[in-house]
Amino acid sequence: MAEEEVAAVVGELRGSFRSGRTRAAEWRAAQLRGIVRMVEEREGDISDALHSDLAKPRMESYLHEISLAKAACTFALKGLKTWMKPEKMLIMLTLINDDQVPAALTTFPSTAQIVSEPLGVVLVISAWNYPFLLSIDPVIGAIAAGNAVVLKPSEIAPATSALFAKLLPEYVDSSCIKVVEGGVPETTALLEQKWDKIFYTGSGNVGRIVMAAAAKHLTPVALELGGKCPAIVDSNTDLHVTMKRLAVGKWGCNNGQACIAPDYVITTKSFAPELVDSLKRVLKRFYGEDPLQSEDLSRIVNSNHFRRLTNLIEDKKVAQKIVYGGQTDEKQLKIAPTVLLDVPLDTTLMAEEIFGPLLPIVTVDKIEDSIQFINSRTKPLAAYLFTKDKKLQEEFVSNVPAGGMLVNDVALHLANPHLPFGGVGDSGIGSYHGKFSFDCFTHKKAVLIRGFGGEATARYPPYTIEKQKILRGLINGSFFALILALLGFPKERR
Numbered sequence: 001m002a003e004e005e006v007a008a009v010v011g012e013l014r015g016s017f018r019s020g021r022t023r024a025a026e027w028r029a030a031q032l033r034g035i036v037r038m039v040e041e042r043e044g045d046i047s048d049a050l051h052s053d054l055a056k057p058r059m060e061s062y063l064h065e066i067s068l069a070k071a072a073c074t075f076a077l078k079g080l081k082t083w084m085k086p087e088k089m090l091i092m093l094t095l096i097n098d099d100q101v102p103a104a105l106t107t108f109p110s111t112a113q114i115v116s117e118p119l120g121v122v123l124v125i126s127a128w129n130y131p132f133l134l135s136i137d138p139v140i141g142a143i144a145a146g147n148a149v150v151l152k153p154s155e156i157a158p159a160t161s162a163l164f165a166k167l168l169p170e171y172v173d174s175s176c177i178k179v180v181e182g183g184v185p186e187t188t189a190l191l192e193q194k195w196d197k198i199f200y201t202g203s204g205n206v207g208r209i210v211m212a213a214a215a216k217h218l219t220p221v222a223l224e225l226g227g228k229c230p231a232i233v234d235s236n237t238d239l240h241v242t243m244k245r246l247a248v249g250k251w252g253c254n255n256g257q258a259c260i261a262p263d264y265v266i267t268t269k270s271f272a273p274e275l276v277d278s279l280k281r282v283l284k285r286f287y288g289e290d291p292l293q294s295e296d297l298s299r300i301v302n303s304n305h306f307r308r309l310t311n312l313i314e315d316k317k318v319a320q321k322i323v324y325g326g327q328t329d330e331k332q333l334k335i336a337p338t339v340l341l342d343v344p345l346d347t348t349l350m351a352e353e354i355f356g357p358l359l360p361i362v363t364v365d366k367i368e369d370s371i372q373f374i375n376s377r378t379k380p381l382a383a384y385l386f387t388k389d390k391k392l393q394e395e396f397v398s399n400v401p402a403g404g405m406l407v408n409d410v411a412l413h414l415a416n417p418h419l420p421f422g423g424v425g426d427s428g429i430g431s432y433h434g435k436f437s438f439d440c441f442t443h444k445k446a447v448l449i450r451g452f453g454g455e456a457t458a459r460y461p462p463y464t465i466e467k468q469k470i471l472r473g474l475i476n477g478s479f480f481a482l483i484l485a486l487l488g489f490p491k492e493r494r
Helices: 003-018 025-041 043-054 058-084 100-107 133-144 158-171 184-192 204-215 239-250 272-287 303-314 369-375 390-399 435-440 465-475 479-486
Strands: 087-091 110-118 121-125 148-152 177-179 197-201 221-224 230-233 264-268 322-324 338-341 358-364 382-386 404-407 442-449
Touching: 003 121, 003 148, 003 177, 003 184, 025 043, 025 058, 025 133, 025 158, 043 058, 043 158, 058 133, 058 435, 121 133, 121 184, 133 148, 133 197, 133 435, 148 184, 158 177, 184 204, 197 204, 204 221, 230 239, 230 369, 239 272, 239 382, 264 272, 264 369, 272 322, 272 338, 272 358, 303 358, 358 369, 369 390, 382 390, 390 404, 435 442, 465 479
Parallel strands: 121 148, 121 197, 148 177, 197 221, 230 264, 230 382, 264 358, 338 358, 382 404
Antiparallel strands: 087 110, 110 442, 322 338
């Protein structure tokens, strides 16, 4: 799609938004119901597309993409009218706390409200690893907030991208919601346009490009990136349950190709052998003696990513640290679950986000040292801890900065619509899910409404000594000053 065509698409959407079409609750609900119907009626097509792009197992596609997309839509439909209502506050004399009194006194009598206003025309650029969910989830939030939307699916997942281009116009209002397919030229053309918000999911390198393009137009962004997500495993844990949850959270999440998958494990030197043995047993049980033939593992998305991952483990300093797995099949684009122990920290494997089925284990002398190790690196999108030790849990929650965290499991926090999902620092900007998706695409407009009563002469110049005393009293929360002001003191000479 040429730049002129992209500009025409944006122009059409701006016209639709300015007409007020997207603002009505009925319109928003109708689009959300359309997406629910699409998910229900075309589940087979969606699963086929995900299998074509990633050989994603059908149950995994349902659990991690299809069901979550439907749940996000249903949640938005239930909350939509409440979310849209202005938050009204009657500003009156109240002595609830010291912070509220001055604000109430200085504007009394009045009413205030916070109005959730749609931003306008927004761009959603999606990722390839969960190409259905990571496309439709932010679109759901943008629609619920009353915006017009362009969705740019990832060209690295071509079957799912084509599916969106075909299906969405059949189920939603195509004059306000559009799909633009293509690669780098199309994305570049989209980024040249002025948007009211850009929502991007993907790598930090491309995130910087998106942010730089947005800055030219002072466009706000939400960046859902990634990073090296750590998982601390304490010896004081239920080891078998821990390894099952760790394995399904790593390899059961698109074979490690997930931004919230554990990137590395930290445990103590003394506990590492027992952990490795338990993890080996779990992996054999889950994926068999020949995991390359397992139907429960996704393949690597393409040959470029396959070569990137195999290069990581072919490094001599890395290859000798493999304690389980390491098998590859370039024809199938499959890499077996691979566990490594004490990989040198100066290797690429330990420096960059892995985004694949490789799991290095880092050892420390004391489990408490793991927190310092995590904090010496960039802030992760997710951090995990497995322990029965309440004190260690408290220290972890208090002292580890991360987009989100989960104690004694992996990845499940993103399924709770009452929790925000997003990064911090290098792992992202902004958050979404549930009402947070609505808020992500909404401007909170402050509105104060006053009548013509309650006129205080002390407000107006000339500011005599008497007026100054009353004004200072009002600002400092004095009830007596308010009474004087409302009674019209000091009296004006006419």
